[in-house]
Amino acid sequence: MNFYFVKSELERGSLLLLFLLGTLAVVGNISPAHAEYGDLVLNQHAEKEGMPPVIFPHWFHRIRFRCKVCHADLGFKFKAGGSGINMLKIIDGQYCGACHNGEIAWSVENCDLCHTGKDGLKTQVDGSTLSKLVVPVKDKNKKPR
Amino acid sequence: MKSLFRKYLCHKLSVVALTSIFIVSMQMSFAGDPNSFNRLMKKKAERNLPPARDGIHDPEAEGTNTLQPPKEAFSNLVKSKSGNYVDWVKSLREGKIHPRYDRLDPKAKPIIMDLNIVREVKGSMPDVVFPHAQHTEWLDCSNCHPAIFIPRKGANQISMASILLGRKCGVCHGKVAFPITAKTCRICHSKPKLTKVRNKKHVGK
Numbered sequence: 001m002n003f004y005f006v007k008s009e010l011e012r013g014s015l016l017l018l019f020l021l022g023t024l025a026v027v028g029n030i031s032p033a034h035a036e037y038g039d040l041v042l043n044q045h046a047e048k049e050g051m052p053p054v055i056f057p058h059w060f061h062r063i064r065f066r067c068k069v070c071h072a073d074l075g076f077k078f079k080a081g082g083s084g085i086n087m088l089k090i091i092d093g094q095y096c097g098a099c100h101n102g103e104i105a106w107s108v109e110n111c112d113l114c115h116t117g118k119d120g121l122k123t124q125v126d127g128s129t130l131s132k133l134v135v136p137v138k139d140k141n142k143k144p145r
Numbered sequence: 146m147k148s149l150f151r152k153y154l155c156h157k158l159s160v161v162a163l164t165s166i167f168i169v170s171m172q173m174s175f176a177g178d179p180n181s182f183n184r185l186m187k188k189k190a191e192r193n194l195p196p197a198r199d200g201i202h203d204p205e206a207e208g209t210n211t212l213q214p215p216k217e218a219f220s221n222l223v224k225s226k227s228g229n230y231v232d233w234v235k236s237l238r239e240g241k242i243h244p245r246y247d248r249l250d251p252k253a254k255p256i257i258m259d260l261n262i263v264r265e266v267k268g269s270m271p272d273v274v275f276p277h278a279q280h281t282e283w284l285d286c287s288n289c290h291p292a293i294f295i296p297r298k299g300a301n302q303i304s305m306a307s308i309l310l311g312r313k314c315g316v317c318h319g320k321v322a323f324p325i326t327a328k329t330c331r332i333c334h335s336k337p338k339l340t341k342v343r344n345k346k347h348v349g350k
Contacts, residue, residue, distance in 0.1 A: 034199065035194075059218070104248065129315070
């Protein structure tokens with residue numbers, strides 16, 4: 001009996017090791033995953049308040065609306081996290097809530113369609129040119145905008 | 146009987162151990178080579194990955210698999226070589242997409258201004274042509290004027306470094322509008338230099 005225990009324990013251990021090393025080998029060599037160009041992570045408050053980060057897909061929305069609708073009419077800033085969006089503003093019909101109100105698009109009770117991000121993501125725009133540079137750029141005449 | 150089992154077990158274990166050593170050494174030969182072919186260039190990522198595999202959506206979340214995969218949406222659009230791999234200007238002009246200009250009214254038409262601004266560029270690169278037409282098809286004047294650009298030809302200092310840092314043209318290009326890559330330089334730098342002939346004479350002297 002004692003013997004059987006040793007066998008399964010040892011074997012299970014090394015099989016697990018083998019499996020882990022195998023996955024490492026595979027994961028290490030496939031091409032890296034990357035988000036669609038222009039996808040935004042919005043996570044200034046969400047995770048702190050116990051909800052997963054929000055992912056906003058630009059590509060999906062620009063098929064349906066010109067930039068002007070959101071960035072001029074609805075007042076979204078050209079900066080992820082810059083407009084100070086929160087749930088109260090959304091249910092009051094501002095920002096995402098101007099459309100996600102059950103009239104133009106599905107309504108806010110569908111929490112899981114917006115809050116789909118992995119834990120720990122930073123508020124940012126994905127796939128940006130800046131994030132892909134090998135060496136960071138320096139601007140000699142440091143003038144804002 | 147006991148020893149027979151033990152032998153069998155030893156055999157199995159050594160097979161497992163040897164395979165592990167083999168895989169570990171393979172790993173090391175990939176990761177540890179100081180002269181790997183590409184030292185700095187990142188591996189090409191797959192294009193237009195579905196949400197569950199794109200690295201930011203949680204594949205376990207309820208909503209993730211309900212979202213549309215970009216490839217499906219882009220299948221009928223005009224292709225390009227960077228960014229979303231979609232030529233948004235052509236897709237719009239050829240009527241493949243119908244983005245609203247007004248939140249509610251699907252028939253509202255944009256006010257398009259057809260004014261090109263040529264910016265002469267130092268050095269060998271062709272001059273930059275900024276087309277108001279393609280921009281006003283998507284944007285409002287107030288998206289650029291006056292916060293990003295003073296509306297007067299030549300009044301703004303623009304450099305490639307500031308664009309790469311996300312200022313001036315880089316507020317949009319490199320984030321949502323087509324990015325800055327070797328495949329896109331000529332979309333902005335589209336006007337051959339007027340001074341070309343003079344430069345040649347200079348060389349001849």
